[in-house]
């Protein structure tokens with residue numbers, strides 16, 4: 001029978017950045033929290049995850065005795081700057097669909113356990129961060145992110161993975177709570193452009209840019225378009241301004257070659273003009289919270305970002321995209337983007353658009369569509 005040290009040594013050799021053990025007791029507090037969230041909890045259901053069920057490990061692995069939490073540093077190689085400007089870092093090398101990176105390491109770890117008579121399961125609805133805190137791996141920030149006690153320079157650039165197993169191991173001493181220094185004057189709360197962070201370690205998820213970039217069926221409201229800035233998918237602002245992340249952000253890192261290779265596919269102009277085939281082949285395998293039926297949202301987000309860039313180089317593409325698209329949410333955002341960028345070419349195009357039947361109908365439906 002394996003002992004804890006042998007399991008820890010294996011996780012090190014596979015390349016995980018920290019490991020902790022906790023019991024498989026239910027997460028009662030987390031259940032109460034989710035049940036008290038009302039509407040806000042509904043948004044998680046849209047992802048298909050039953051988080052309430054996930055608060056009791058017994059539901060996923062009857063007879064579960066221990067949770068092993070592996071911590072992975074997802075930001076130990078640098079990303080091309082254009083991608084960092086437009087996408088949340090944690091999505092840039094996400095292999096949950098392609099299964100060609102982290103998934104291989106998790107499988108290797110589970111194979112090691114199985115070869116030593118330990119059965120395991122990795123349910124995606126377990127409260128990973130709460131399990132990580134209970135396993136002594138870190139604490140929280142007022143930006144609602146999990147900060148490691150040890151990995152990635154004690155920063156929040158870590159992802160925990162909770163593995164249920166059917167054997168008992170001595171639990172590690174729990175950690176948790178808010179670990180922010182008193183001298184930080186709530187930089188994350190002040191910097192959050194959409195006021196999603198409440199300042200007490202909680203968040204209104206529906207106001208978070210990450211949520212707004214991939215959920216919602218309507219055109220982005222006028223008042224959110226500028227605050228959402230340059231993000232097409234995800235948001236890292238409250239991580240970038242956090243002094244607890246400064247040490248790690250200051251490190252020199254080699255470039256992530258895998259991400260560098262796919263960077264041209266995420267060029268804004270390509271996203272604005274992409275069809276379903278391009279989306280399915282180049283985008284969805286890496287960023288999959290929106291299906292091909294939501295390609296309009298990708299285009300609307302991209303048009304918003306082009307507008308916020310104030311860069312005239314995007315004007316011809318925005319005009320071309322207006323003529324390629326029928327979805328009034330995309331058309332409305334293109335018109336708004338041209339208005340933001342301004343200049344003669346934009347103004348001429350907007351004059352023509354006002355005569356466009358597609359947009360006129362939308363204007364009738366929603367008066368503020370182009371602001």
Ligand code: SF4
Pocket residue numbers: 143191192193194195196197203207208209210235236237238239
């Ligand atoms: S991810 Fe962006 S929008 Fe969401 S809380 Fe952080 S700063 Fe605010």
Ligand code: SF4
Pocket residue numbers: 141142143144180181184185186187188189241242243244
């Ligand atoms: S910015 Fe300040 S308050 Fe916010 S998480 Fe970082 S240390 Fe905490």
